[in-house]
Amino acid sequence: MSDQHTIDAALAGDQAAWDTLVNRFSGPLWSVARAYGLSAADAADAVQGTWLRLLESLHTIRDPGRLGSWLFTTVRREASLLGRRSRGERPVADPADAGGFRPGSSPAEDAPDPALLVLSADEGRRLWLAVEAMQEPCRSLFRLMATAPDAGVHQLAGRLGMPSGSYGPTRGRCLNRLRTMLTAQEAAS
Amino acid sequence: MTRRPAAIDDESLIAALRLAAGRDPVPGHVPATARAAFGLRLPGAATALPVAAPAPRGVRDGGEERLLRFTTAGLTVDLEVTSMDGLVDLAGQVSPCPEEGTRVEVRTPHLTEARELSATGQFAVTGLPPGWFSVVCHRPGQVPVVTSWTRIRP
Numbered sequence: 058m059s060d061q062h063t064i065d066a067a068l069a070g071d072q073a074a075w076d077t078l079v080n081r082f083s084g085p086l087w088s089v090a091r092a093y094g095l096s097a098a099d100a101a102d103a104v105q106g107t108w109l110r111l112l113e114s115l116h117t118i119r120d121p122g123r124l125g126s127w128l129f130t131t132v133r134r135e136a137s138l139l140g141r142r143s144r145g146e147r148p149v150a151d152p153a154d155a156g157g158f159r160p161g162s163s164p165a166e167d168a169p170d171p172a173l174l175v176l177s178a179d180e181g182r183r184l185w186l187a188v189e190a191m192q193e194p195c196r197s198l199f200r201l202m203a204t205a206p207d208a209g210v211h212q213l214a215g216r217l218g219m220p221s222g223s224y225g226p227t228r229g230r231c232l233n234r235l236r237t238m239l240t241a242q243e244a245a246s
Numbered sequence: 247m248t249r250r251p252a253a254i255d256d257e258s259l260i261a262a263l264r265l266a267a268g269r270d271p272v273p274g275h276v277p278a279t280a281r282a283a284f285g286l287r288l289p290g291a292a293t294a295l296p297v298a299a300p301a302p303r304g305v306r307d308g309g310e311e312r313l314l315r316f317t318t319a320g321l322t323v324d325l326e327v328t329s330m331d332g333l334v335d336l337a338g339q340v341s342p343c344p345e346e347g348t349r350v351e352v353r354t355p356h357l358t359e360a361r362e363l364s365a366t367g368q369f370a371v372t373g374l375p376p377g378w379f380s381v382v383c384h385r386p387g388q389v390p391v392v393t394s395w396t397r398i399r400p
Contacts, residue, residue: 068289075284079277085265087272092261101276102377102397105355108280109378109395112287133257135397142399175258181266188263202260203267232256239254 060121068115079108082125085176086132091206093136103135126170187238194219195231202228279355286353288382291390294318316381316393323381323393334374334398336381343367344385351382374398 066074086107090100110131118124174180188199194217201208201216208216214224264270294316314325321344326337336352340363348363352371355378361369363383376399383391 067284070287070289072281072284076281079280083272083277083280085261087276088261088265088270089257091264091270092257097273101273101279104272104276105279105283106378106395106397108283109286109355109380112283113293113380113392113394115287136257139397175254175262176265178266181262184259184262185266199263203264204269206264206270229256232259235259236254 060124064115064118064121064124078111078124082128086128088176089129089132090136093133093140095136095139097207099139100136103132103139106135107132125173129170129173129176183242184235184239187235187242190238191231191234194227195234198228198231199235283355286355286380288390288392291382291392292318292321294321294323294391294393296394296396299324314396318391321383321391323383323391325381325393327398329376329398332376333372334376334379335370335372336374336379337370338368338381340367340369340383344383347386349384351384352379353382354379 063074063077067078083104086104087100090103091097093103095103107128111128114127118127175184188196191199197217198213201213205213205216210224211221214221217224217227219227295318297315297317299313299315312327314327316323316325320342322341324339324341328335328337338350340348340350343366344363346365350361350363350369352359352361352374354374356375359371359374361371363369378395378397380395381393385391
């Protein structure tokens with residue numbers, strides 16, 4: 058069933074069509090929310106909010122090819138708001154700053170969504186191949202980061218044998234290196 | 247060949263690595279809640295979107311108060327949100343005051359509370375669990391108005 062048919066069926070009240078969307082996107086949406094450093098409870102909240110927003114906006118998604126992009130834009134925003142709040146940057150509620158946030162109306166709408174491209178099974182395998190080709194500490198850092206999603210900076214740094222203050226900058230450098238490797242692969246392919 | 251945009255953000259890379267590693271799968275209750283949310287759809291309803299609300303009048307003892315405003319053509323829903331002891335109280339004002347027989351529902355993914363509007367357009371619901379909620383205003387003979395889903399944290 059094409060995305061257009063699935064969206065049309067869901068709009069017509071077909072629960073099975075909605076379930077198809079939920080089953081396809083829940084895993085990637087969860088991983089994105091968790092990548093913002095959210096606890097499991099907060100990530101569940103961000104993903105739930107994403108589906109509720111889709112429910113109220115489904116009829117406005119004219120281009121079904123944009124559905125994945127719409128979902129990822131929305132979960133990133135919810136996750137980043139929740140992350141800021143759980144760090145105490147603002148105590149209650151969220152919507153006053155929602156000054157007309159509509160993912161579909163974003164001017165960047167025409168760019169392919171990077172998350173959408175990278176969050177596929179093939180890309181995942183490719184990413185790990187690249188990681189395995191990296192030098193230390195990046196290889197261990199990524200392995201640890203992926204297998205211990207709830208570990209704090211202190212714990213991760215300890216396992217890697219580096220001071221806590223070095224973990225963030227090192228992770229940033231490793232991510233940059235990985236990005237560069239992917240871009241180089243892309244250019245060579 | 248897929249066209250790759252110049253910058254993949256850090257979070258997307260981390261998410262992709264973790265997704266492929268399969269060590270932090272989405273817990274079953276998350277998609278289950280999402281599937282159940284389909285029961286909350288309101289086809290044909292007009293969505294009232296958040297707009298800047300007037301500043302809160304003050305903070306009550308032991309609680310935190312926040313004003314939210316949602317508007318759609320011809321209808322405004324103002325909500326005063328108070329959270330205390332981990333639960334949320336909502337006091338609402340619908341304006342202009344709709345005709346008699348207007349019913350309001352406060353919905354969360356887990357429960358729905360129905361209220362008759364007072365003669366002055368007010369309603370209140372207390373003891374809601376924190377999390378996502380939306381308010382539906384059912385006016386006789388008109389399409390329902392529903393406030394955009396909003397998250398309230400304790």
